[in-house]
Amino acid sequence: MTDRDVFLPVGAQPTLDALVEQAIAAEELGYDRAWFPESWGRDAVTAITAAAERTDEIGLGTSIVNVYSRSPALLGQTAATLQEATDGRFRLGVGPSGPIVIENWHGMEFGNPLRRTRETIEVVKQVLSGEIVEYDGEYFDLDGFKLRCGAPDPIPPIDAAALGPKAVELVGRFADGWHAVNYTRGGIEDRLEDLERGADLGDRDVDDLRVTLSVGCCALEDAERANDLVAQHIAFYIGGMGTFYRDNLARQGYEDLAHEIHDSWQEDERDHAVELVKAELRDQMGAAGTPADARAQLEQFEEIDAVDAVYVSFPRGATTEEIHETMEALAP
Template structure:
């Protein structure tokens, strides 16, 4: 049975208290896990620690902490501490982000994101396992680091996000899970093959990995409003968030459409970009409409072979009451 998680809308909540209230509500509604993003607003660690204190059962995790703004040893320490704070409910989600964020916001050279992600996973895993870390990599060389406290039991799993074939292969080879973002229902199949190839290269068991697929969701009594919010959200990511999401969509067989949406958005023709999403992509990438309509659409994603969990994300234009309405309507 596919788990149903929720991706908390950090930007939509005016206070930390209201953000954590969303995690409390998700627990009450029966969601399996609440994922906290980290971009340019509140840091995920403080929010997660607060949520761990105020919840009892729901799983918690980062989706996604980037591997440039914290050292791998600190990522391991953070994961160990949040696993302790949550009584064993934490998963560490890592990813490289992109050059816009890493270079412009954090002042770091982007370099080779795949290699850096691999090294971060390997070092963080040694830390949470309580090992004395000895590591000689391309980016990091460590000797003698070891947790002063007892390591968490069990050690928290470490997931990674990835869009391209090699990034997804890396997840299968080295991580405990893969976070799939910006995929159509049909387009994820090729990347699941990349994941399986990584599993084979790492001589691992596919059943030990958790594949979590993000789906943009909005379920409102005003079904047209819900559908419009999701179309605008998808258009924003393809058109306004650099080129990674555009190129990821192009790899799924939508090359011409992906560039059309991106270029229109960049020219300021955002209504046109949204129109193209509405006509061609919304029902392939999201679940939107009235509560009954949105839930039926979500079941199509949950039926994809190889997907272990769906996390419900909310369109960026949704108001807090619309987020709560959607979370309630689409609860497990």
């Protein structure tokens, strides 16, 4: 049975307490896991710690923390501490993010994200083992230290976000799960083949990897408002967040559409970009409309072979009340 998770908009909430209340609501509504993103708002670690204190059963995880702004050793320490704080409910989700955030917000060079992600995962796994970390990589050369507090039990799994074929293959080789973001229902199939190839290269069983698919959702009695919000959200990522999401959509068979949405957004023709999404893409990448319609659409994503979990993600423009209404409507 496919898990149903929820992706909490850390930065968009008016207060930290409001965010924690959403995690509590997600637990009461039966969601399997709450994922906490980290961009340029509240940090995910503090938010998860606060949520851990006020929840008992729901899984908690980062989706994602980037591999540039913290060292791999610190990420390992953080994962060990959060596993303790959550009483074993934590999953660490990492990824490279993108040059807009890494260079313009963190002030670091966005260099060789594949290699950096691989080395981060390998170092974090050594840290979490509790053994002395010995690592000689292109970016990191570590020797002589181990966790002073002892290894977490159980060791938290490490998931990675990835878009392109080689990035997804890397996840299959080295991580414990894949976060699939910005995919259509049909487009994810090719990348699942890349995940399996990576698992084979790493002499691993792909069935042991957790595939988590992000779905932009809005379920309101005002169906038009719900559709508009999800379409705006999709258009923003394709048009306004660099070229990675645009190129990822192009690889899924939407090359002309991806470039038209991107170019329209960049040229301040954003209403046109949103209309393009509504006409040709919204139902392939999101679940929106009345509660009944949105539930039926979300179930189509859950039926995709090899997807172990979907997480309900909320559009950027949704109010706190609309987020709660959607969370209730789409609860497991």
